[in-house]
Amino acid sequence: MELDIELQPSDLVGCRYRAVQRYRFAEQAPTEAAVRRIERAQAGRNRVLALLPDAPEPWDLQRFSRIHIEGDGEDAEFETLEALAAQATIITGAVFTGTSDGRRWRATPDVLVREGDGRYLPVIVSNHRVARPAEGRQQPLIATARLGLGAPSTGAYRVRHHAVDGYRLGLAARALAEFGLDSGRGAAIGQDRELAFLVDTGNYQPALSTALAASLPDRPRRLKECSECRFWFDCGPRLTAADDISLLFPGDRAEQYRLRGIDTVGELMDANLGEASALAAAWRARIPVLRRVERVTTPRFDVEIDIDVEAYLDQGAYLWGAFDGSDYHPFVTWGGLGTTAEADTFAGFWAWLCSVRDDAHSRGLSFAAFCYARHGENHWLTSSARRFGGHVSAAGHRVPSEEEIGAFISSEEWVDVFAAVRAQLIGPRGLGLKTVAPQAGFTWGEADLDGEASVDVYRIAAGHTDAAPDAVADARRRLLSYNGDDCRATSVVRSWLAAGAPGAPLLMPRTRPSESMR
Template identity: 55%
Template sequence: MVGYAHAIVSASDYLRVIGPADLVGCRYRLVQRRRYPSAPRSDSSLMRLERIKLAREVVLDCLPQRPALGDGRSQRFIRIDIARVSLEEDSFAAELATLEALAAEATLITGAVFTGESENTPWRIDVDILVRQPEGTYLPVIISNHRVARAAPGQSTPVLATGRLGLGKIVNGAFRLRHHAGDGHRLAFAARALQDLDLDSGRGGLIGQDRSRAFIVDTDHFQEPLTVALTSALPAGPRRVKGCASCRFWPECESELKALDEISLFLPGDRARSLREAGIETVSELVEGNRGELSALARAWRDGVPLLRRVDQIEVPAAEVEIDIDMEAYLDQGAYLWGAYDGERYRPFVTWESMDSDAEAENFASFWAWLMERREQAHAEGKSFAVYCWSANGENHWMKMSARRFGGQRFGDLQVPRQEEISEFISSSEWIDLFRLVRTQFAGPAGLGLKIVAPVAGYTWADGDFDGEASVNARRLARGVDKQAMEMRALLLRYNEDDCRATAAVRDWLRHGAPGTPRL
């Protein structure tokens, strides 16, 4: 590792410099960033930047400004906040301010910037918080929108309250850490910068979706993965991956891929690895390659056919009382909207309050009470009953998670169900994952998402380009009380209703024999 060289980055040469985000996911983005420096950020990217900006604001507001009562008046405490600069801006002033704050032995430093060079690669790292340790070293703390830890009885993880950074002592909490490569790279870069200044504590902090806690980790085990990433050669050309659709360079990459008829257009990521090893590099080669279903799907993709039928006779369960539901969650923090459509009326159970609160618990209790009341009424009338959703993983997760977090809590006549009640329902024949039924009877060259299948069934969304990424941003804006917040609330309810109605439309289409779908 080359020694620390501060202020090496100027506004004119920032394109040479890499950051942690350049080392995860598609590495060809770095090539394209240098080739097309003026390409504007995508809407999805701007939304993510806005969310992390808000996260930083929340956390920085929680940090102490001075010792609290009980800390003792004699305790030394200095907090220095450095104005944050974007990757495209000259970092000289921010980096100089960082060095001055370190020289002043500040207790807390926010907005720190370091540049350096490792493996002949210049880099820059922005560190959200630096916390001075008793021995004079510094603990780098990063803010992330990931869920960096979960409660786990019996586990022991070092943790420190955000509001006590620089003042409190680290304690052990019952949590299990969750690793994210990008977060690890950020802490590894920060540790390298501090090590070059002989100020590295050997540990770092992670503040995730739970803004109230910093989880403490050793940074040594992040160093080898960072070195591997830094020394890996950049790709010679693009390949389609999951995140391409939201990338600002996708128009350029797509053009290159189409010119090559590159197989990743049809099989993104590593899905075509075995085919490449067999010498198949293009979609046309796969179509003509006699690879059974895979070749048939490649042909359908090339011809613009969204669905192929696996079976002659379509089967889908039916009941006298049928309800379609769809859930919306905010990141990994909680479910705020449970929508239900009974064939006549859409009914939303929604809260715009913060997650992990009484409001979220009461909202789920209301939804559950309504659903179970409909179930009991059907049974009392001697009618069959079924609840449908599209891909039950999300609904199952948040029903079980809500019961685990809030089970047994009462709100007047309402009570949050316990985990046993949830398990009984989702394991019953009355809870039907329509996606699983479709997957056994159809194949789709671009997958079998609801937004692929429902249009074939004749259903269209009122807001066609609104998706999961946009819904996360809309939920953040919907928490306000202004006109924009009201518009976002209406949009989210409309989006959720469309998902419920689309599921019902697919069921109806299936029962009519799924007209218009060719046989595989």
């Protein structure tokens, strides 16, 4: 018999077994990474709460009241209903529970805003980028500071869909509909805390119904996020004991093999399915990287620069790092993202890079700049040019135009090392820099830092917390070390590829793949 579990929006995306484990291990504390994520989310909500109006302006000729609800238990739900009955203009901290499609659920919109017809607009605060500028688009929006007071306008933005955000709004709309108070639309406030983007909550209902009606799983399967989950202490050993194929292919990647009756890594090893069976054997033998080709190689240049960028969420790039083969060159700002401080930093980085390139050309030398998986670098190069193009710093450095950046990133002098790795290597745990570089003999000074952890360290480094000066200085040191090592790791991987990727076995799918791994 399936457990009667009250579902939250986060239970409807990613790992559905998490809800079962939360029921089984109700006292299990969240991981440190999860705590930091919760703290970032709360910081975003606090910022929005501070921006919301407390009273109407003199020219706002209307009745206005604002009610905040503390806690999240039965009393909070009762207070929510009382606030609705009182026709409060703005309600924060609302709690609803309900049942639909055979499931009990809980909805906690961050803000409820009473509209002119008496119905309510649910508003959520998300750490996602919920909308991006898009020329020619007309997206309904309203300033956070005018919620409950002003009328929506339109802006040139394109809304980005995030399933969990849609489910949060969809459930809140269902709750309001039970009292005849659903406006039919909701709003999402993302990383730009000053704008609320309006959406049609009816668009979320079909997917929400499907997600609610789906049965909860009776066993775990590994997903990418499992390593940060508080329940991995239980799921991990169970999956290992079962030799579950998701240990090798997480999420839906294993579905094609399950449909063929292959549920374990051992079964895949023995299935004679070429590359997949060889990967299973490599995973069992703890071999992280294999060669796809007989001879691995990569082009070299007279002057080589390895580049890595660090950004805070989607708000801006605060650190451009470059390694010239001898020295690490950081271009950094610890504050003012989106302002001249960030523009000056980018202008300084671009001026330095162009000076190195121009000097190489003047001496008749070949030049190339490298990164590992250029999606992030390309995004921030282009975005920085779009936001700050034409800006001239006090040092006389100019931010390039989008056209200049476009010409550079499409040239042969901008090289994605990951593309060369993916074309010539394969690995059972992926080919990220943190997987490949150790095979080339590289280690990080800040081994425990990764993309998400660096976000928390940046908040300290930029003074977004109450950390002491020594902690701020240490956070800045760690981020510079982390970025510098990413640049150096990219350089080391290139040298390793040029040497033929020594130590990496050749991928040799056979009837008994395990023999090729010996």
